[in-house]
Amino acid sequence: MLTFTLRRLSLFIFTMLVLTLLSFSLSFLFPGDTVINHSGQINASAAELAHLNQVYQMDKSIFYQYGAYLTHILNGDFGQSMASQSPISNEIIKLLPATIELSLVALLIAMLVGIPLGFIAAIRHNKTSDNVILSLAMLGYSIPVFWLGLLAILVFSIGLGWLPSAGQISLLFEIEFVTGIQFFDILLSDSPYKWQAFRDASAHMILPACVIALAPATIFIRLSRASMIDVLAASYIRAARAKGLSFQQIIFRHAIRNALIQIIRHVGLQFANLVTIAMVTEVIFSWPGIGRWLIDSIYQRDYTAIQSGLLVLSCFIFIVHILTDFIYAALNPLARGNKHGS
């Protein structure tokens, strides 16, 4: 397990180095002065500019420059946003939790819906229900998310009036920022309207989370179906059946567990996909997350924000990857022996 951990850690460090190198090079590729792209201080006076040039070691070779850039990032200094002139780290700390919250809920929905459906399809392999589930998955996978989001607003917010269309919570509720995860903040707050706020936040969550969940859910359907078919074809299942175990016993005790392990490997992979979808969805549902902020930054040509936002987002996705790897390894002893990092 130790080698496994070290392996993952070195992988993490090297990937982060490559990522920072990429984001460092963006400052040169974006139009404008490199040091201003680094720091985001567009209105810097001559003295401030000289100071910036010094701290980013712009007079020295490119390696020193990269080192200085890395030091800033490791100290949590991403520069300031060109548009709002406030520190990017502050903005990210405020916005990232909202994205994490939305993505996690969406992931949960995708798994809770997708995996059981996939299992059912595998158990009923080549029967009508299998075909129906597969065609639905195909359909769901082909629907573009921006269209689905607008359609959901049209039907559920405007037409039926069941669910709100924008934001994280009704503006009437004043929830203090503690963790940034809205549900925790509501539970931590001492507002007399806690439960009203909780209800309201849940109602705001449903539409965007479901819209994001659709595409990953269809992938989970296909993944879990494939892995379940594999497992059911394995010889130990045949042996169990020969021993006279009931169908339920075979499925719940043996098949599901083994099939799930294969799926967990893919959760990390799906998470990257999900965050991409979440960025578009955040714009549609005016969700105050990092995706919307990043897209706004692109509109506003806020290079410093784009660069740091990408870095933080990819770092976040990579951490999720590694975490799922650990979970997989913890669940599957075979994976720990794997000599080559996957």
Next chain:
Amino acid sequence: MAVLTMNFNSIFSLAIAAFVSLLTGCNEGNKLSLSERSIIYCSEGSPETFNPQLSTSGTTSDATAKQLYNSLIVYKGKSNTLGPSLAKSWHVTRDGKKITFYLRQDVSFHQTSYFTPTRLFNADDVLFSFNRILDKKHAFHHVSGNQYPFFQSVKFSELVEKVEKINDFTIRFILKRNDSSFLANLATDYAVILSEEYGQILQEKNAEHEIDIFPIGTGPFKLKDYRVGSLIRFYRHESYWQEKAKIEQLVYDISPSKTSRLTKLLAKECDVSSYPIAHAKIAERSDLQLESITSLNVGYFAFNTKKEPFNNKMVRQAISLAINKQALIETVYQGQAAWAKSILPETSWAYDKNTPELGYDPVRAKSLLEVAGYPQGFTMDIWAMPVQRAYNPNAVTMAKLIQADLKKIGVTVKIVSYEWSTFLRRLSQGEHQSFLLGWTADHPDPDNFFTPILSCSASELGNNRTFWCNKEYDQLLQKALKTTNMSKRKGYYAKAMAIINEEMPLLPIAHSKRFQARGTDVEGDILSNFGGISFYNAAKKTITNEAKSIVLPEIADKASN
């Protein structure tokens, strides 16, 4: 195995039950939910400042003036006559140069997280508020950019000689000359009263600029929270000098996108929405209502009276007779504007119903042209403004319609349009024959229409681009400004309107309307004919007196934090 699945099932159902109870069960505590005591307003933009003295933008005065502040006097009732507010009464000397205000003695300022007043409103606050604008040496005069656009446009500092404190609750304005629009200016959204005590505290803290960012006023609401580009949160001012506002919380949801305002309105995330689109869609919903008021503006078609052939009154009349105004209103304004009978909108108190109007009569137009000496018609140009304004949403289309109308009486029209600043410059140089333009009033005093658009002095300055100068008309305006007798003024303005419609230097076309949409559960007037909106009288229908007394202490506690 069965046990295991049972376990799964029971845990699952437990979790579901717990979740459902979270969602529904705990809601019994508050009889009246927060949303029934609050109003969310979808506004079209962020205010530039929280002090309406500093800006004439409609968005700013909507968000600040009538919510946070009071003025000394206000416009009251349907006829828009002046009434008391922070001043209980006032007295104007016979020469009109000294105006004394007797102030209320029971007015308290907002208590917020950043300021706690120790005294009630008095004459020092009035002195402070107006000297900030008038006195160049005032400690706050140069704070926040030294721009007081409304007061500069009415030449306030040239009019007021000084403001005197007679005693703690009496204040006197001494004017350099008699001007009956002075009181009207004091009743606008811009002439608000700030707190002198708060100013002093800020001065001690060396944070003068905060006076316009963290506002303190006497109005029915106080500022709780403002996030740029996102929201403004107001709480009710619990010790307001009049009856308290009916709602406890007012939130401005800043949504610059028209479609997102519509979506939020339809999805009930806003109770009230500013400038809605898709009027037909809103009108067909039974749970929403659309309302409108005629704004104090006018869109007009005007002639260069210095140029051939429009120096001839009969030609101007003929052209005016040939224009189908109704068609213009229906096409260009989509029917959402009021027919302009004169340059003054019907909502003004000085409007006279009996103003004669030429009307639409192409046959008479043709014969008038013949009398004027143009039986074969002529060629003219129309300058159409290139930008969209409330008073004329599409001048080029309007010019095309007029072109078609005039063709019927044998007049050929060329449409001319330049980039906006070039357009205005060339207009003031008088290069045009006729043009489409408009005017939005700064304050409801009728003089604000007559003098800037058509007076001789305006024609010299280039603002009156008809270059029409009528001595009789100008004398009427002078007389109207010198008297404070309302019915006399009304008489003078009625005569002035009659002169315009006879001489026809311009043809008034329409007064545009301002629209607002709201849920049917919101009651009380919000829009007013001029100036910003006010939520003071707005309420949700479900609020009852009984429920009010239950919930009051709670929010009062919160508000004082």
